[in-house]
Amino acid sequence: MSTVTITDVAKHVGVSVATISRYLSGFTVRNEEKIREAIIELNYRPSAAARNLKSGRTGIIAIVVPDITNPFFASIVEGAESAVGEDRMILLVNTGDSREREEKALSQLFGRVDGVIMAPLTEDEQGPSFFSQFGLPIVFVDRVTKDGEKFSSVLTDNAKGAHIATDYLISQGHRKIAMIGGPLSTTPGKRRADGYRSALAKSGISSQVEYFIESDFSEAGGYAAMCRLLEEEAPPTAVFVANNLMTIGALHALRDRGVSVPQEISIIGFDDLEFAELVNPPLTVIARDARLQGSQAMDLMIKHLENGGATPPEHSMVDVQLVERGSCALPRESQKIRSNKIDH
């Protein structure tokens, strides 16, 4: 089929392949016009494979994420896309939360891409040496591995976000505050749990084990965790849910059980959602700019690539902020007293 090579073009014009190659790379050559025509007429497209082999570059940057249907990661990808520029493209790898797929993908990537932007599944990846011997520039986004300091990263201030969220609940008078957390083996899972605990400690509230549930950042996980909390002898009056998908799950659970938010229980989530103000009640969340994280990660990657890998790792931190909407209220006990303040 369309297997027309530079040689065919050269023959057609009556010059050597070198001339065509030079024309393609922007040098001035004698028969520019003829070459241009020949290329169009023969429908010649330079072989990317051959170019890769010669140059050692592919012009492709991989993005490895656990779950592309999570709007947060979709936004990261979109942000990265927006910063990728003219002459590079993005190879998406969706590991589907499977360690096995992640490993395989990573080994497949070598030679196909110039660099990897990734949100690793867990912090304890295949030994500290793995990424070092990987031989490709790496930028971590949202999550890092144990030896993450050696590579550039773009993170969120997870602990701060969780601290703010918990503090907010405390300031409303809550004392029985639960958290539905992510896996403690992940960066955000661990840091958000830290922030939650430190906020409780600062206010002199003892953190009860049964109020912290380690879940898995999935909707189903959030659903199950909320069910467990509701079955406690003394259910919490407020819950901090550590990511968007689990928040959706938790809300589903509450709806199915007929528990009203925020009258009976207050909910604050991590990561904003397109529809957060449309749900009933509008969701109060800790928000951050996922697109920005993606574009920053891409910027760092490109910087590494252009500087020939001699750049020291940089660590960037994206800020978080509290978006107050309607899913948090005074705890039930105080509502009796100050019931005029329930729904303003």
Added chain:
Amino acid sequence: MSTVTITDVAKHVGVSVATISRYLSGFTVRNEEKIREAIIELNYRPSAAARNLKSGRTGIIAIVVPDITNPFFASIVEGAESAVGEDRMILLVNTGDSREREEKALSQLFGRVDGVIMAPLTEDEQGPSFFSQFGLPIVFVDRVTKDGEKFSSVLTDNAKGAHIATDYLISQGHRKIAMIGGPLSTTPGKRRADGYRSALAKSGISSQVEYFIESDFSEAGGYAAMCRLLEEEAPPTAVFVANNLMTIGALHALRDRGVSVPQEISIIGFDDLEFAELVNPPLTVIARDARLQGSQAMDLMIKHLENGGATPPEHSMVDVQLVERGSCALPRESQKIRSNKIDH
């Protein structure tokens, strides 16, 4: 750096490169053990570029979508990912609804990928010849171009879905039914408008021009369109919104204006959303399986690839279904009479 080639391995073991190559391709060779060790010791990874050049295959399939942050397209990508198999990967191209980026991406793709799964921006792409001369297998998903019949495709029964949605509103007694549609230059935009009109016609309702707004499948577009509808002299009592993002926008508009759903206006959307039952009120929608569309598209692509391009194009159609929740009710006029039926 990690620029160890097959030649280095061969030298290290003391055999020819051909032997190493054969070992890698699964033939039985004499010094298997030694070769295995050498590969590990030297940390040798075969160069994908060289392989591509020799074989003409890349093992990469491109997916071109207009907007990866749209959950629908994210699900398509996820579905495709799940069907891609062991020895192929996905190259994601997010065109960001820009025709220019789409064109450029497509031309960049040649030689980098073995095939392209795409949801084209509009039906009238760069002339019918473009894709034919593209020289790569193409599978259309969700949308096609003018000459789409020549290539395999996985579509939804858009007209049927729109028909069902409109019929549903009619059956509830609505007569002033508006539609917020997508661009008529796109497959789903056009077909859904067709379905809406045919349903109206079947029931003898004349379709008023001011009740059909051609928007752009974006949240902002949905917002603006809903605002325009509300400013009509005789605003509609029900609106069919032709995709998920515009539905979110429309709901935002209604919330901002203080118009209550479904008491004052009924809303039915196209495409389900994770949180559709969490919004207030739970959203009634026309749903379909986006993951399935993605995986079917990938299956078709792989079939083409394995059959050496000699396969005739296949056209698959994914079914739609009505998911009744709470965002549609009897029109206001009838509510006075049968008010007991408003909220069951």
Added chain:
DNA sequence: AGGTTATCTGCAATCGTTATCAGTAACGAG
């Protein structure tokens, strides 16, 4: 042991491009 297969091996060509290097034509200056 000698002959015949059955396996395995190395050489070298090849994939499509680009970089290098030597070479040619045109032109003006001396």
Added chain:
DNA sequence: CTCGTTACTGATAACGATTGCAGATAACCT
């Protein structure tokens, strides 16, 4: 008329892997 300069050109060797071919080795049989 020769020389140097400028501005291009063509042949050729890489890049790293795969593969057909012919030769080498081992295995088997009589």
